[in-house]
Amino acid sequence: MSDLHSNMEDVLKKVSDLKVLFEFGEKIVPILESLTQFLDETVPLLESINESILESSNRMPEASTQIDSVTSATELATTEILDLVDEITDKIGNTKNILLNSKKKVNMQLELMEKLKNTVQENPEAVKLVDELISSFTKYEEIETTEKILTEVEEASYKITLSLQVQDITSQQLAAVNHLIIAVHEKLDNLLNAIDKSAVEKGVSLSEKKLQSGQHFDADAAYSKDKDLQKDVDTIVEEQQQKASQAEIDKLFS
Amino acid sequence: MEPNFLVVDDSVTMRRIVTNSLKALGYTQYIEAADGKEALEKLNANAGVNFVITDWNMPVLSGLELTKAIRSHPEKSNLPILMVTTRGVKEDILQALQARVSNYVVKPFTPKILKEKIDAILATV
Numbered sequence: 001m002s003d004l005h006s007n008m009e010d011v012l013k014k015v016s017d018l019k020v021l022f023e024f025g026e027k028i029v030p031i032l033e034s035l036t037q038f039l040d041e042t043v044p045l046l047e048s049i050n051e052s053i054l055e056s057s058n059r060m061p062e063a064s065t066q067i068d069s070v071t072s073a074t075e076l077a078t079t080e081i082l083d084l085v086d087e088i089t090d091k092i093g094n095t096k097n098i099l100l101n102s103k104k105k106v107n108m109q110l111e112l113m114e115k116l117k118n119t120v121q122e123n124p125e126a127v128k129l130v131d132e133l134i135s136s137f138t139k140y141e142e143i144e145t146t147e148k149i150l151t152e153v154e155e156a157s158y159k160i161t162l163s164l165q166v167q168d169i170t171s172q173q174l175a176a177v178n179h180l181i182i183a184v185h186e187k188l189d190n191l192l193n194a195i196d197k198s199a200v201e202k203g204v205s206l207s208e209k210k211l212q213s214g215q216h217f218d219a220d221a222a223y224s225k226d227k228d229l230q231k232d233v234d235t236i237v238e239e240q241q242q243k244a245s246q247a248e249i250d251k252l253f254s
Numbered sequence: 255m256e257p258n259f260l261v262v263d264d265s266v267t268m269r270r271i272v273t274n275s276l277k278a279l280g281y282t283q284y285i286e287a288a289d290g291k292e293a294l295e296k297l298n299a300n301a302g303v304n305f306v307i308t309d310w311n312m313p314v315l316s317g318l319e320l321t322k323a324i325r326s327h328p329e330k331s332n333l334p335i336l337m338v339t340t341r342g343v344k345e346d347i348l349q350a351l352q353a354r355v356s357n358y359v360v361k362p363f364t365p366k367i368l369k370e371k372i373d374a375i376l377a378t379v
Contacts, residue, residue, distance in 0.1 A: 078267045082274075158365075161274055165362040168265040169340055172311065216264065216313040221340035221361075229342050229360050230367055236344055237358050240351045 053188055060185040067178045071171045078167040085157045092154045096147060103143050110134065166223045175217035255304065255379060257372065259284035262293040262308040262320065263338075268361075272307055272338065275365045279372070290315025294323055297330055305372070310339035310350070321353040334375045338363060 113134045120126035259276060261284055263269045269286050276284055285300060287293035289312045297303055306324065310317040317337055324330050334356045339346075342360040350358055356378075357371045 075265070075267060079270070082267065082270045086274075158274075158278060161271055162362065162364065164267055165271055168263075168268045169361060171265065172340060216311050216316065218311050218340045220343070223362060225362065230363075233342060233347055233358050233360050236347045237351065240348065 050192070054192055057185055057188040057192060060181050060188070064178050064181045064185075067174050067181070071174050074167050074171065078164050081164060082161060085161050088157050089154060092150050092157070096150055099143050099147050099150075103140060106137065106140055106143065109137060110140075113137075169221045169223045172217040172221035173219070176219035176221075179217070179219075255376065256283065257281055257305040257376065258300075258302045260287060260293060260296060260300070260303045260306045261285070262287045262290065262306065262312070262317065264288050264309065264312040268309060268338075272368075275363075275368050278365055279369050281372075289313055290317060290320030290323070293320050297324070297327075297333075304333065305375070306333055306335045307338055308335060310337060310341050310346070318350060318353055321350070321355050325354050334379060336371055336375060338368075 113130055117127055117130045117134075120130065259281065261269055261272045261276075263272065263286075269288075273284055273286065283302075285296055285303065287296050290308070291314045293306070293308065294315070297306075306320075308317040308320055312320075315323070317339065321335050321337070324333055324335060335354075336357050336359065337350050337355040338359045338361060339350075340361045341347075347358055356375045359367055359371055
């Protein structure tokens with residue numbers, strides 16, 4: 001009889017637990033429902049993010065290639081400009097040689113005219129004609145002025161050459177950007193692989209351009225005509241060279 | 255001493271600009287290399303080279319590595335080396351001096367600066 005009583009108590013306890021569970025269930029079901037709804041809404045969002053990352057990642061090699069193309073194009077254009085400047089410089093050199101010969105010829109002709117003038121000095125009409133002939137001749141000074149202008153053009157051409165250093169400097173900046181793109185691409189690829197292994201199976205191209213260990217660019221390269229930059233460098237070099245010289249002297253006395 | 259230059263730079267443009275500047279300064283003897291490795295090969299093949307003008311940032315072997323290689327070379331260790339680079343921060347300059355470059359020029363350079371440095375180096379040779 002007491003066993004039966006004990007079993008009944010157990011059953012009632014279990015029923016009571018079950019009642020608590022049902023009450024808890026009633027409370028949790030709406031939460032579970034909203035969680036399910038949240039997940040339903042979140043999954044497409046996550047898929048969209050995943051696709052967006054995938055799309056961005058896929059575009060990166062293209063961006064990187066475009067940067068390479070820009071560098072190649074500017075290098076090609078720079079080489080063409082340098083070729084033209086060389087051609088101009090050569091032509092200026094040739095023209096200067098021609099002018100030099102002209103100067104010699106003018107000198108010679110003027111000397112001959114003076115001789116002729118001396119020969120015909122008893123004939124005033126002839127002297128007048130020779131003088132007119134002399135004054136109609138190309139002036140020596142005019143040739144010198146032309147030479148001066150040519151030298152100025154030559155110097156300007158050379159300055160164009162020097163300004164083209166900007167190509168090397170910008171190509172280093174572009175290489176730095178390229179390096180950054182490849183690094184981000186690698187990170188995104190790793191992220192995509194972690195989120196969805198199928199990205200690789202779907203044939204998504206992974207970074208073909210792997211980061212190289214040695215950088216051959218200066219990310220801080222800048223095209224600056226600030227003369228103080230070289231002065232600062234010179235100061236450091238001089239300081240260090242003086243230190244080195246002093247160290248050598250000290251070594252001799254030690 | 256008539257300088258016989260080895261101009262080392264991976265940029266075709268910069269090699270042209272440096273060699274054009276050398277020509278403008280009256281120097282006629284020079285050869286070129288596109289990186290440090292090629293420079294070492296050319297140094298070994300051309301005994302007449304007695305002055306190196308090198309960039310820092312280059313593929314394969316950088317200008318700094320080239321400097322170190324030259325300084326530890328049994329026959330070429332005393333070659334004058336002028337570093338011409340975009341790297342202008344103090345740490346870089348000190349690193350280059352530690353590797354024993356003879357002098358240092360920041361890009362963009364002018365022929366005047368180049369001449370000054372070449373003359374200063376030649377005066378000590």
